[in-house]
């Protein structure tokens with residue numbers, strides 16, 4: 001039963017998760033149900049994945065042991081209200097909704113206990129994301145295996161010991177790809193200013209970012225040590241760092257992440 005998965009909401013994330021599940025994890029497409037209320041979107045999903053598709057939450061969710069809630073935070077109350085009628089005690093409910101606390105989900109589901117809250121990220125759409133998750137209580141080791149089987153279809157998985165860390169993960173790994181694209185976009189513009197074509201700039205920047213991350217992971221050194229290695233006295237890195245430090249870039253980054261964290265805590269408030 002836990003090997004069959006229902007996903008509520010077939011939008012960006014719900015559909016991407018459905019694709020990964022069908023292609024990597026589930027034995028057959030019939031082990032997946034996607035509930036998507038928009039008719040044209042539901043039809044698209046049916047054609048693309050050949051899985052079960054419904055346009056309204058109904059008794060069919062009882063055939064699936066794991067239910068993933070992938071609607072927008074502001075749509076949570078309505079979707080959970082619809083789901084409440086069909087939920088049974090053994091169901092594992094996984095929420096990917098940013099900023100929606102387990103207590104809220106449990107309350108709307110009539111006190112349901114087996115709830116996992118997680119935070120995936122955009123690269124999960126191509127299987128190279130990181131999903132951070134927290135399970136409140138009532139889970140066995142086998143339950144965690146079943147949960148991680150679903151989440152690992154989107155890439156790496158990290159279980160944390162406190163629910164508050166899910167809001168933290170929202171501000172770090174959930175929002176993080178956005179920070180990267182912001183920085184990448186600025187660097188591409190700077191390279192174009194120096195005379196490179198847009199394509200040349202993109203390929204140089206993509207390669208040095210991949211290479212830097214690979215070096216970091218393989219060397220086992222901390223980022224500040226690697227920074228010292230590259231920033232020799234009187235060199236070009238040092239010249240750039242003088243400017244970054246003059247503008248307190250490290251504080252700006254910390255403040256931005258803090259703002260994302262505060263927003264994560266207020267998403268449904």
Ligand SMILES: NC(=O)c1ccc[n+]([C@@H]2O[C@H](COP(=O)([O-])OP(=O)(O)OC[C@H]3O[C@@H](n4cnc5c(N)ncnc54)[C@H](OP(=O)(O)O)[C@@H]3O)[C@@H](O)[C@H]2O)c1
Nearest residue numbers: 009010011012013036037070071072073075079097098120
């Ligand atoms: N996008 C990201 O990178 C990202 C990363 C981490 C987490 N998340 C979380 O993932 C969740 C989904 O985000 P998204 O970008 O995939 O949103 P989305 O594209 O709007 O997808 C949600 C889909 O669910 C449908 N829906 C809403 N209520 C429904 C119901 N009761 N029954 C059936 N279908 C219903 C919506 O239809 P309507 O359009 O008609 O409302 C929409 O098609 C959010 O809670 C977000 O916080 C997103």
